[in-house]
Amino acid sequence: MRGEELLAGAIFLGIYALIVTEKIHRTLAALLGASSC
Amino acid sequence: MIFLLAGMMIIANVMAKTGIFQWIAVEAVRRAEGQPYRLLLLTSVITAVVSAFLDNVTTVVLLTPITFFVAQRLGTSPVPFLISQVIASNIGGTATLIGDPPNIIIGSQMGKDFNDFLVNLTPVATAALVVYLALARWLFRDELRAATSALEPDDIARLVTEERKIVNVPLMRTSLAVMALTILGFLFSRALGLEGATIAMTGAVVLMIVAREDVHEIFNTVEWPTLFFFIGLFIIVGAVVKAGIISDLATTVLSWTGGRTDLAALAVLWMSGFISAIVDNIPYTVTMVPLIQQLGQSVDREPLIWALALGANLGGNATVIGASANVVVASMSEARGQPITFAQYLRYGVPATLATLVVATIDIWIRYLVLS
Numbered sequence: 540m541r542g543e544e545l546l547a548g549a550i551f552l553g554i555y556a557l558i559v560t561e562k563i564h565r566t567l568a569a570l571l572g573a574s575s576c
Numbered sequence: 577m578i579f580l581l582a583g584m585m586i587i588a589n590v591m592a593k594t595g596i597f598q599w600i601a602v603e604a605v606r607r608a609e610g611q612p613y614r615l616l617l618l619t620s621v622i623t624a625v626v627s628a629f630l631d632n633v634t635t636v637v638l639l640t641p642i643t644f645f646v647a648q649r650l651g652t653s654p655v656p657f658l659i660s661q662v663i664a665s666n667i668g669g670t671a672t673l674i675g676d677p678p679n680i681i682i683g684s685q686m687g688k689d690f691n692d693f694l695v696n697l698t699p700v701a702t703a704a705l706v707v708y709l710a711l712a713r714w715l716f717r718d719e720l721r722a723a724t725s726a727l728e729p730d731d732i733a734r735l736v737t738e739e740r741k742i743v744n745v746p747l748m749r750t751s752l753a754v755m756a757l758t759i760l761g762f763l764f765s766r767a768l769g770l771e772g773a774t775i776a777m778t779g780a781v782v783l784m785i786v787a788r789e790d791v792h793e794i795f796n797t798v799e800w801p802t803l804f805f806f807i808g809l810f811i812i813v814g815a816v817v818k819a820g821i822i823s824d825l826a827t828t829v830l831s832w833t834g835g836r837t838d839l840a841a842l843a844v845l846w847m848s849g850f851i852s853a854i855v856d857n858i859p860y861t862v863t864m865v866p867l868i869q870q871l872g873q874s875v876d877r878e879p880l881i882w883a884l885a886l887g888a889n890l891g892g893n894a895t896v897i898g899a900s901a902n903v904v905v906a907s908m909s910e911a912r913g914q915p916i917t918f919a920q921y922l923r924y925g926v927p928a929t930l931a932t933l934v935v936a937t938i939d940i941w942i943r944y945l946v947l948s
Contacts, residue, residue, distance in 0.1 A: 547819035551812055555854070558897060559918050565897065566801040569808025576815040 550575055577633075577810075577858075578803050581904065583776025584637045587755055589797040590783055592641050594748035595741060601645030602740040610732050612650060612723040613713055616660055619643050620712070623661045624668030624705050628698075630762060631772060632669045632676060632901040636661065640908045649735055652723035655916055656716040656924075658905050663708060663893050663928045665901045670889035671701035674763075678861040678888040685865045686881050696882050700939040704890065704932040711931050715924050747787055754783040802907040809897070813855045822851065822863045830871055838945045840871060841879035845940060848887025849933045853894035861888050879944035886936040894929040896921035 554572035558565045591597065608614035619639070627635045643661055647654030669676030673683045673693040682688060713720070742748050758779035765772055784794060816822065829847050833839035844864075851860055861884065868880050892899030896906050896918050902925075906916045 541820075544819045544821050544824070547815045548821055551816045551821075551855075554812055561918055564801070566805040566808065569805045569812065571808075573808040573811035576811050 547576070577773065577900070578806055579773035580631065580771075580776045581633055581637070581806070581900075582798055582803060583758075583773065583778075583780040584634045585798045586780035586794055587751065587758065587776070587783055588637045588641065589794060590747070590787060590789060591638075591751045591755065593744060594751060595743040596748055596752070597641040598645050599740050599742060601642045601649070602735050604642065604646055605649055606732055606736055606740075610650065610728075612652065612720045615646055615650070616657060616712060616716065616720065617709060619646065619657055620660045620664035620709060621705075624664040624671075627665040627668030627901075628671040628675045628701075630759065632665045632899065633904050634762070634776070635665055635668075636901045636905050637908075640905055644912060649739075650723050653719065654909065654912075654914055655920070656719040658909055658914075658916065659921060659924045660712055660716065662899075662902045662905045663712075663925070664705065666889060666893045666899050667701055667705045667708060667932060669901075670704070670886065671698045676889050677858045679885055681858070681861045681865065682881060682885050686869075688881065693885075696943075697885060700886065700936055703939070704935045707931055707935050708928050711928065715927060750787050751783060754779050754786070799904075799907050799911060801911075802904055805903060805907070806900070809856060810859075813859050816855065817859045817863050822855070822860060823867060825851070826864060826867050830867065835874050837875040837879060838941075840875050841883045841940050841944065842937060844868070844880050845883035845887040845936055846933065848884055849891030849894075849929065852888045852891030853898045853929065856897075857888040857892050857899060864888075876944070879940055882944070883936075883940055886940070887933070890929060890932045890936060893932070894922070894925045896925070898925070 550572055554568050557563055557568040557571070563571075604615060604618055608618050619642070623635060623639055626639065639661060640658065643657045644654050647657050666676070670679070671693070673679050673688070673690045679693060679697075683690075683693065758775055761768070761770070761775035761779070762772060765775060783789070784791065826847065829843055830840060833843050848857075848860070848864065864884055868877065868884055871877075871880060889899075892902065896902050896916060902921070906921070909916050
């Protein structure tokens with residue numbers, strides 16, 4: 540697995556965890572993820 | 577997608593001011609004689625049928641206000657009705673070429689027309705809807721029981737006289753005319769060479785000009801959190817797809833099927849169902865189409881195409897962010913003080929998805945593997 544895939548996958552999983560646990564609003568989680576892509 | 581949603585929200589919000597949604601809702605309560613399961617059936621079936629011909633997001637933006645009124649008048653939580661509406665919308669969208677974005681992508685890239693979808697997907701989507709509606713009676717049993725006995729015939733008669741009225745007839749005429757033209761535009765969007773977003777935005781702007789609506793007031797009613805959620809999500813999922821994660825995953829799974837059509841079709845179905853539950857089904861389908869074309873050189877392509885459509889569409893039902901309609905309904909509900917949590921949705925979404933995927937498995941098995 541290349542570094543690019545690892546990074547994108549890690550960001551996705553992290554943001555998904557935030558959305559699932561609803562620690563922060565899903566809109567903010569998605570925008571946080573988008574700004575770190 | 578973003579502008580399609582914004583345009584439809586504007587049209588729906590102007591229409592809501594006329595009292596038309598309330599009128600339809602009271603009529604639905606009257607026809608179902610106030611019985612909760614009948615209302616659930618009525619709202620779900622209407623949503624599924626409308627979703628087959630209109631974009632799912634458009635459908636739920638228009639129908640969610642009605643469901644809210646219905647639940648309010650029943651004196652019950654709207655959440656089970658809304659979740660059922662989302663599920664019905666995704667199942668209904670599966671049925672036709674124009675019902676759901678993955679189908680439009682598959683149709684144009686794989687050379688399948690409206691009739692191909694009608695023959696291959698409408699029967700199985702109908703069966704899936706029937707199975708889901710039967711399951712819904714059990715899934716929502718506690719909520720439905722709690723809502724029973726809420727409305728007596730006298731209450732319904734009072735509702736009809738007091739609340740079934742249009743408050744602004746001229747505005748209703750204007751907004752219905754614009755809505756009808758917009759829907760006509762959607763149906764002919766491919767022939768016109770226009771995007772759904774262009775048509776929806778045009779409808780919204782024309783309506784605001786003709787009806788002399790206050791721009792600030794109407795724009796305040798647009799669900800900005802939903803729109804920004806999609807912007808963020810599409811960027812993240814775009815990154816995941818571009819990095820090659822989805823295609824690597826799909827290639828690995830498909831390599832296990834060893835060139836057998838039956839295994840490949842079932843793998844495509846369940847893998848699509850699983851992945852679409854997690855990432856949005858639009859970028860997923862875009863990624864999968866070339867892989868299916870490649871795989872189609874060694875095995876029969878036909879079952880794989882329909883397995884992809886069924887998996888991508890039905891899988892979206894599993895989680896609250898699995899498909900666009902889910903997010904829109906959850907946000908509209910949240911804005912009205914009734915949030916639908918991830919876990920709460922999952923309780924209904926996962927059983928419904930599994931049941932409909934089993935129906936799809938049987939369909940693919942019988943039609944393409946046994947009969948051919």
